[in-house]
Amino acid sequence: MKVYLVGGAVRDRLLNLADDNTEKDWVVVGASPEEMLDLGYRQVGKEFPVFLHPGTQEEYALARLERKVAAGYKGFEFDTSKAVTLEQDLSRRDLTINAMAEKNGELVDPFNGQEDLDKGLLRHVSSAFSEDPVRILRVARFAARFNPAGFKVAHSTHKLMKDMVSSGEVDALTPERVFKELEKSLAYKTPSAFFKVLSACGAYERVFVPLSISAHQNHDNAFELLDTLKTNQSQLKFCVWLIQESVENIDQLCQRLKCPKHYEQLAKLSAQFYQFVQSFTQQTPEEVFEFFAKTDALRRKDRFVDLLAVYQLLSINVDAINRLAEQLATIDIASLDKSNIAQAIANEKRSIIQLFLNSAQ
Structure with a gap:
């Protein structure tokens, strides 16, 4: 049994962004659920075995493989047998910069994530990227988060995202996940990148029904207005984003995304007056x-x-x-x-x- 630090914590350390509050995810190779339970870990999640450490309460997931069996991000079957390797686990992740692991200070980087970090590139790990529509949102959110550092979406990844929109895979996104990624993106310094990436691949009007990209052409800098706002409050940026929309459109959008009531009410009042x-x-x-x-x-x-x-x-x-x-x-x-x-x-x-x-x- 081997335990590796994976994903965002490794990425952020390499970017010198990690601190004591950085959320840590761990992957366990060569272990069974029974062995984890015997060690005092508490199992959570029904889709695949994830365990909480008895001391730190951090998440430890068994190394796994995925197989697409239905539309949407829940349409997967998982293999968490002890034979699954670390590289196989990393191969199912979305972006190369999130597909690195670390153990005892030694970096495991089978897909050249560190090189893409240096290049400022958001690049998919494999063609399996197109099987999960949430990854469209995540790429857009990472584009917003790392935009100040000059990160861009790789052309090949952008093409995959366009194909996912054309195929209808994007329509399987759940309202809760869309709002979650939207809210996180609005909290960043440059949320415009989130909307620009979604617009560029054709996802904007599919994800944010009934909005139209044309409503933002009234601003000189379109979505870039959001980057100039002197606030880190997502609900205020949410209202500015929708300020040109009709109250009816905002109501329909908020019902569709199941937005919190305070977001919905404030946005409608802001646009109305x-x-x-x-x-x-x-x-x-x-x-x-x-x-x-x-x-x-x-x-x-x-x-x-x-x-x-x-x-x-x-x-x-x-x-x-x-x-x-x-x-x-x-x-x-x-x-x-x-x-x-x-x-x-x-x-x-x-x-x-x-x-x-x-x-x-």
């Missing part, structure tokens, strides 16, 4: 009243703060909105007519809005 806030003080008092009502600004304060943060990222001055929101929050409810308190509060808000707009114009 994008034009409105750019001329906020020129709006009618009733339109401003409806804006505060529909955004639920006084009760959903955290979401409202995020909404204004989206507009600030787009270089929209929200000072007037903030000042008015502060005034509306100071209404003394105790002093109002209690016979119809809801109407009294609404009237007081309208009065404050009217005075504010009069002074602003």
